[in-house]
Amino acid sequence: MKKVLCLYSTREGQTKKIVEYIVERLEGYQCEYVDLHQFPTLDLALYDKVLVAASIRYGRLHKALYQFIESHHHQLDKSKAAFICINLTARKEEQNKDTPEGSVYVQTFLRKSFWQPEMIGVFAGALRYPRYRFFDRIMIRFIMMMTGGETDTSKEVEYTNWDKVKKFAKKFRDM
Structure with missing residues (x-):
């Protein structure tokens, strides 16, 4: 094989x-x-x-x-x-x-x-907010805010x- x-x-x-x-x-x-x-x-x-x-x-x-x-x-x-x-x-x-x-x-x-x-x-x-550590959640949310992405930190989104x-x-x- x-x-x-x-x-x-x-x-x-x-x-x-x-x-x-x-x-x-x-x-x-x-x-x-x-x-x-x-x-x-x-x-x-x-x-x-x-x-x-x-x-x-x-x-x-x-x-x-x-x-x-x-x-x-x-x-x-x-x-x-x-x-x-x-x-x-x-x-x-x-x-x-x-x-x-x-x-x-x-x-x-x-x-x-x-x-x-x-x-x-x-x-x-994928965006996995609930799985991120606190610092990562805040930083990734900020990046997503700047780039027009999902900012609700209770969500997981598969793109x-x-x-x-x-x-x-x-x-x-x-x-």
């Missing part, structure tokens, strides 16, 4: 949920999930495909992502590997914030990263466009 490695960096779980949704559409693949925050050392040659997924918090990707890429970029370059970036700004599809070209986060990633993925997806995440994720999964399967 073919194998896919899914590496993820998530805070409240939406990134892993999106990765799991993609994997459900990869018929004929056995999947291994690895949390990038565990600083893994892996042999990517053991996998037919590699999916790297990371979420944005306060405008940044977690440093564990960059550490992993620095250690494994040669293997990533040789792999059938894709990158997905999950962020709340991607909810603004009409402004193309859900594209690699229109995402400031992806553009920053590409400038800073040793790895230049051949396939990139950008998806809106993910699942049709777009499904199309990405098909492209990733066929790559």
Whole structure:
């Protein structure tokens, strides 16, 4: 059976949920999930495909992502590997914030990263106010107020466009 490695960096779980949704559409693949925050050392040659997924918090990707890429970029370059970036700004599809070209986060990633993925997806995440610590709840509410998003801190809102994720999964399967 073919194998896919899914590496993820998530805070409240939406990134892993999106990765799991993609994997459900990869018929004929056995999947291994690895949390990038565990600083893994892996042999990517053991996998037919590699999916790297990371979420944005306060405008940044977690440093564990960059550490992993620095250690494994040669293997990533040789792999059938894709990158997905999950962020709340991607909810603004009409402004193309859900594209690699229109995402400031992806553009920053590409400038800073040793790895230049051949396939990139950008998806809106979820707003999980009740799960945030007090400081995060206040700061994220302020950011959402400035960007025209949900500010009711009693709510959880999922902005993910699942049709777009499904199309990405098909492209990733066929790559």
